[in-house]
Amino acid sequence: MTPVQIESFFARLAAANPEPKSELEHVNAFTLLVAVVLSAQATDKGVNKATRALFEQVTTPQAMLELGEDGLKEHIKTIGLFNSKARNVIALSEQLVRDHGGAVPADRAALEALPGVGRKTANVVLNVAFGQPTMAVDTHIFRVANRTGLAPGKTPRAVEDGLLKVVPPAYLLHAHHWLILHGRYTCTARKPKCDTCPAHDLCPRLGVAC
DNA sequence: ATCCCGAGGG
Protein backbone atom coordinates (compact mmCIF):
# COMPACT_ATOMS: atom_id res chain seq x y z
CA MET A 1 0.00 0.00 0.00
CA THR A 2 1.12 3.56 -0.70
CA PRO A 3 1.25 6.08 2.16
CA VAL A 4 -1.97 7.63 0.89
CA GLN A 5 -3.70 4.24 0.88
CA ILE A 6 -2.41 3.48 4.37
CA GLU A 7 -3.80 6.77 5.66
CA SER A 8 -7.12 5.94 4.06
CA PHE A 9 -7.05 2.40 5.48
CA PHE A 10 -6.70 3.61 9.08
CA ALA A 11 -9.15 6.46 8.59
CA ARG A 12 -11.81 3.90 7.64
CA LEU A 13 -11.01 1.54 10.51
CA ALA A 14 -11.15 4.53 12.85
CA ALA A 15 -14.49 5.64 11.45
CA ALA A 16 -15.88 2.14 11.96
CA ASN A 17 -14.69 2.13 15.58
CA PRO A 18 -14.11 5.63 17.01
CA GLU A 19 -13.27 4.54 20.58
CA PRO A 20 -11.48 1.19 20.33
CA LYS A 21 -10.60 -0.54 23.57
CA SER A 22 -9.40 -3.93 24.75
CA GLU A 23 -12.07 -6.60 24.72
CA LEU A 24 -10.23 -8.37 27.54
CA GLU A 25 -12.02 -7.47 30.76
CA HIS A 26 -9.81 -5.97 33.49
CA VAL A 27 -10.00 -3.48 36.36
CA ASN A 28 -6.37 -2.43 36.74
CA ALA A 29 -2.88 -3.04 35.36
CA PHE A 30 -2.43 -6.29 37.27
CA THR A 31 -5.70 -7.86 36.11
CA LEU A 32 -4.90 -6.71 32.57
CA LEU A 33 -1.51 -8.42 32.77
CA VAL A 34 -3.11 -11.64 34.03
CA ALA A 35 -5.81 -11.52 31.35
CA VAL A 36 -3.25 -11.08 28.59
CA VAL A 37 -1.14 -13.98 29.89
CA LEU A 38 -4.28 -16.16 29.95
CA SER A 39 -5.21 -15.09 26.41
CA ALA A 40 -2.35 -16.93 24.69
CA GLN A 41 -3.87 -19.24 22.06
CA ALA A 42 -7.30 -18.63 23.58
CA THR A 43 -10.29 -16.47 22.67
CA ASP A 44 -10.99 -13.29 24.63
CA LYS A 45 -14.52 -14.57 25.17
CA GLY A 46 -13.24 -17.69 26.91
CA VAL A 47 -10.79 -15.67 29.00
CA ASN A 48 -13.48 -13.21 30.07
CA LYS A 49 -15.78 -16.02 31.12
CA ALA A 50 -13.09 -17.36 33.45
CA THR A 51 -11.79 -14.04 34.78
CA ARG A 52 -15.19 -12.56 35.63
CA ALA A 53 -15.40 -14.57 38.85
CA LEU A 54 -11.64 -14.54 39.41
CA PHE A 55 -11.37 -10.74 39.37
CA GLU A 56 -14.27 -10.45 41.81
CA GLN A 57 -11.94 -11.98 44.40
CA VAL A 58 -8.49 -11.15 43.09
CA THR A 59 -7.20 -7.80 41.81
CA THR A 60 -3.69 -7.72 43.32
CA PRO A 61 -0.65 -10.02 43.21
CA GLN A 62 -0.89 -10.48 46.98
CA ALA A 63 -4.47 -11.75 46.69
CA MET A 64 -3.39 -14.02 43.82
CA LEU A 65 -0.78 -15.62 46.07
CA GLU A 66 -3.42 -16.16 48.75
CA LEU A 67 -5.64 -17.88 46.20
CA GLY A 68 -2.76 -20.14 45.26
CA GLU A 69 -1.97 -22.19 42.17
CA ASP A 70 -4.62 -24.87 42.75
CA GLY A 71 -7.28 -22.25 43.47
CA LEU A 72 -6.32 -20.40 40.31
CA LYS A 73 -6.51 -23.58 38.24
CA GLU A 74 -10.10 -24.08 39.36
CA HIS A 75 -10.95 -20.69 37.82
CA ILE A 76 -9.08 -21.12 34.54
CA LYS A 77 -9.29 -24.83 33.77
CA THR A 78 -11.60 -24.11 30.82
CA ILE A 79 -8.81 -22.17 29.08
CA GLY A 80 -6.23 -23.94 26.95
CA LEU A 81 -2.69 -24.33 28.31
CA PHE A 82 -4.09 -23.71 31.82
CA ASN A 83 -1.43 -25.65 33.72
CA SER A 84 1.49 -23.58 32.51
CA LYS A 85 -0.56 -20.38 32.68
CA ALA A 86 -1.46 -20.99 36.34
CA ARG A 87 2.17 -21.68 37.20
CA ASN A 88 3.30 -18.53 35.41
CA VAL A 89 0.66 -16.26 36.99
CA ILE A 90 1.64 -17.40 40.50
CA ALA A 91 5.37 -17.02 39.79
CA LEU A 92 4.75 -13.66 38.18
CA SER A 93 2.77 -12.49 41.23
CA GLU A 94 5.63 -13.52 43.52
CA GLN A 95 8.06 -11.54 41.41
CA LEU A 96 5.83 -8.43 41.39
CA VAL A 97 5.63 -8.50 45.21
CA ARG A 98 9.34 -9.22 45.66
CA ASP A 99 10.81 -6.85 43.07
CA HIS A 100 8.19 -4.18 42.38
CA GLY A 101 6.26 -3.61 45.61
CA GLY A 102 3.23 -5.39 44.17
CA ALA A 103 2.93 -2.96 41.23
CA VAL A 104 3.09 -3.68 37.51
CA PRO A 105 6.22 -2.02 36.09
CA ALA A 106 5.79 0.38 33.15
CA ASP A 107 9.02 -0.89 31.69
CA ARG A 108 9.58 -3.34 28.85
CA ALA A 109 12.61 -5.11 30.30
CA ALA A 110 10.98 -5.58 33.70
CA LEU A 111 7.77 -6.87 32.09
CA GLU A 112 9.58 -9.34 29.85
CA ALA A 113 11.51 -10.62 32.87
CA LEU A 114 8.22 -11.87 34.33
CA PRO A 115 7.42 -15.58 33.83
CA GLY A 116 5.02 -16.12 30.93
CA VAL A 117 5.46 -12.58 29.64
CA GLY A 118 7.08 -12.13 26.23
CA ARG A 119 7.26 -9.25 23.81
CA LYS A 120 3.65 -9.41 22.67
CA THR A 121 2.21 -9.40 26.21
CA ALA A 122 4.57 -6.61 27.29
CA ASN A 123 3.47 -4.53 24.29
CA VAL A 124 -0.22 -4.94 25.19
CA VAL A 125 0.37 -3.88 28.82
CA LEU A 126 2.54 -0.92 27.80
CA ASN A 127 -0.11 0.22 25.33
CA VAL A 128 -3.34 -0.37 27.27
CA ALA A 129 -2.23 0.27 30.86
CA PHE A 130 0.44 2.89 30.27
CA GLY A 131 -0.59 4.62 27.04
CA GLN A 132 2.57 3.88 25.09
CA PRO A 133 2.36 3.65 21.27
CA THR A 134 3.55 0.03 21.00
CA MET A 135 2.43 -2.54 18.42
CA ALA A 136 1.62 -5.92 19.91
CA VAL A 137 1.59 -8.41 17.04
CA ASP A 138 -0.79 -11.27 17.72
CA THR A 139 -2.24 -13.83 15.32
CA HIS A 140 -4.81 -11.32 13.99
CA ILE A 141 -2.40 -8.48 13.37
CA PHE A 142 0.17 -10.80 11.82
CA ARG A 143 -2.44 -12.05 9.37
CA VAL A 144 -3.91 -8.62 8.54
CA ALA A 145 -0.50 -7.00 8.04
CA ASN A 146 0.56 -9.72 5.62
CA ARG A 147 -2.74 -10.17 3.81
CA THR A 148 -3.24 -6.47 3.14
CA GLY A 149 0.40 -5.83 2.33
CA LEU A 150 0.41 -3.15 5.05
CA ALA A 151 3.57 -4.56 6.66
CA PRO A 152 4.59 -7.96 5.26
CA GLY A 153 6.95 -10.07 7.38
CA LYS A 154 7.85 -13.64 8.20
CA THR A 155 8.09 -13.11 11.96
CA PRO A 156 5.97 -11.13 14.45
CA ARG A 157 8.97 -8.91 15.18
CA ALA A 158 9.46 -8.08 11.50
CA VAL A 159 5.76 -7.17 11.22
CA GLU A 160 5.96 -5.08 14.42
CA ASP A 161 8.93 -3.08 13.10
CA GLY A 162 7.22 -2.65 9.73
CA LEU A 163 3.99 -1.38 11.30
CA LEU A 164 5.82 1.10 13.53
CA LYS A 165 7.30 2.58 10.35
CA VAL A 166 4.19 2.76 8.18
CA VAL A 167 1.37 3.57 10.61
CA PRO A 168 0.69 7.32 10.59
CA PRO A 169 1.71 8.73 14.01
CA ALA A 170 -1.77 10.05 14.73
CA TYR A 171 -3.14 6.49 14.53
CA LEU A 172 -0.33 4.71 16.36
CA LEU A 173 -1.77 4.71 19.87
CA HIS A 174 -4.97 2.94 18.82
CA ALA A 175 -3.66 1.06 15.76
CA HIS A 176 -3.26 -2.12 17.80
CA HIS A 177 -6.96 -2.25 18.61
CA TRP A 178 -8.15 -1.18 15.18
CA LEU A 179 -6.10 -3.90 13.50
CA ILE A 180 -7.09 -6.57 16.00
CA LEU A 181 -10.81 -5.75 15.71
CA HIS A 182 -10.52 -5.73 11.94
CA GLY A 183 -8.85 -9.15 12.03
CA ARG A 184 -11.29 -10.60 14.53
CA TYR A 185 -14.54 -9.51 12.93
CA THR A 186 -13.84 -8.76 9.25
CA CYS A 187 -10.47 -9.95 7.96
CA THR A 188 -10.93 -13.37 9.60
CA ALA A 189 -8.51 -16.24 9.20
CA ARG A 190 -10.70 -18.69 7.34
CA LYS A 191 -13.43 -16.90 5.46
CA PRO A 192 -12.69 -13.15 5.38
CA LYS A 193 -15.80 -10.99 5.12
CA CYS A 194 -14.61 -9.01 2.12
CA ASP A 195 -18.18 -8.05 1.18
CA THR A 196 -18.53 -5.89 4.29
CA CYS A 197 -14.89 -4.78 4.59
CA PRO A 198 -14.52 -0.99 4.83
CA ALA A 199 -11.11 -1.21 3.12
CA HIS A 200 -12.04 -3.71 0.43
CA ASP A 201 -10.89 -1.51 -2.45
CA LEU A 202 -7.43 -1.02 -0.88
CA CYS A 203 -6.72 -4.74 -0.51
CA PRO A 204 -4.40 -6.62 -2.89
CA ARG A 205 -6.72 -9.61 -2.60
CA LEU A 206 -9.35 -7.64 -4.48
CA GLY A 207 -10.25 -9.72 -7.52
CA VAL A 208 -8.09 -12.61 -6.33
CA ALA A 209 -9.91 -14.23 -3.43
CA CYS A 210 -12.84 -11.89 -2.89
C1' DA B 1 11.14 -27.23 16.04
C1' DT B 2 8.25 -28.74 19.75
C1' DC B 3 5.40 -28.65 23.78
C1' DC B 4 1.46 -26.84 26.45
C1' DC B 5 -4.06 -27.83 25.68
C1' DG B 6 -9.69 -26.34 26.20
C1' DA B 7 -13.76 -24.15 23.91
C1' DG B 8 -16.17 -22.74 19.97
C1' DG B 9 -17.06 -22.43 14.97
C1' DG B 10 -17.57 -24.33 10.39
Add this chain to the structure above:
DNA sequence: CCCTCTGGAT
Protein backbone atom coordinates in the same frame (compact mmCIF):
# COMPACT_ATOMS: atom_id res chain seq x y z
C1' DC C 1 -13.83 -34.00 12.00
C1' DC C 2 -10.38 -29.82 11.46
C1' DC C 3 -9.08 -25.07 12.36
C1' DT C 4 -8.57 -21.06 15.16
C1' DC C 5 -7.99 -18.35 19.23
C1' DT C 6 -4.60 -11.03 21.42
C1' DG C 7 2.15 -16.89 22.90
C1' DG C 8 6.01 -18.18 25.60
C1' DA C 9 9.68 -21.25 27.13
C1' DT C 10 12.73 -24.92 26.04
